[in-house]
Amino acid sequence: MKAGGNSKVEIWLGYLLDAMQLAVKTFLFKAYKLFLQCMEEDKHFRRVQWVMRPDVQAQAVTVVGSILWTKTTEDDIAMHGDEPCEGLTISLHEHVSNLADLTKEVAKLDMEPKKRKAVVALITQDVHYRDILEELIADQVESPNDFKWQMQLRYNFEASTDQVKVKQVNAELGYANEYMGCTTRLVITPLTDRCWMTITGAL
Numbered sequence: 001m002k003a004g005g006n007s008k009v010e011i012w013l014g015y016l017l018d019a020m021q022l023a024v025k026t027f028l029f030k031a032y033k034l035f036l037q038c039m040e041e042d043k044h045f046r047r048v049q050w051v052m053r054p055d056v057q058a059q060a061v062t063v064v065g066s067i068l069w070t071k072t073t074e075d076d077i078a079m080h081g082d083e084p085c086e087g088l089t090i091s092l093h094e095h096v097s098n099l100a101d102l103t104k105e106v107a108k109l110d111m112e113p114k115k116r117k118a119v120v121a122l123i124t125q126d127v128h129y130r131d132i133l134e135e136l137i138a139d140q141v142e143s144p145n146d147f148k149w150q151m152q153l154r155y156n157f158e159a160s161t162d163q164v165k166v167k168q169v170n171a172e173l174g175y176a177n178e179y180m181g182c183t184t185r186l187v188i189t190p191l192t193d194r195c196w197m198t199i200t201g202a203l
Helices: 008-041 049-051 060-077 086-106 113-138 191-202
Strands: 154-160 163-168 173-174
Touching: 008 049, 008 060, 049 086, 049 113, 060 086, 060 113, 060 154, 086 113, 163 191, 173 191
Parallel strands: none
Antiparallel strands: 154 163, 163 173
């Protein structure tokens, strides 16, 4: 096979990469907008209803889940009520309730295998986010600029560019929109957090 950037194979692979990234970006955008739309239309809407929709892909479930958690947590940190970390405490209760919804769904025997994988991956992610919320409350974090919050891997959706940005401490990276498929997820530990911080800092 001829090497070099002008070979037909490499050009084709470049087109394939562009098409993959556009497809992933598109279904992430649609899933995010769908969630916001459902929230606006139904005040009793539960996140699990969105998760279980057949048109919401597994990768969208975890990525959009991270975006929503980041925005909600950041807003709740900035909320100053009568009690310390009042907003975070409310957020923790809602988060635990969402986890309970997912646990009920995954216990059903008739769940479609791919959707089960997506839900289990989201549960793993949500358990980690629950632990972070508990730590933020224990440390009485009351500012989005607090290092305890800044050190977390945070996903943000930029409406001006329809792009997902990943932030951690001073690092800011664009989400690469690489197709990951419907995969399982390993348990996230404090060591995982430290590894992410090292990697994002290096990039």
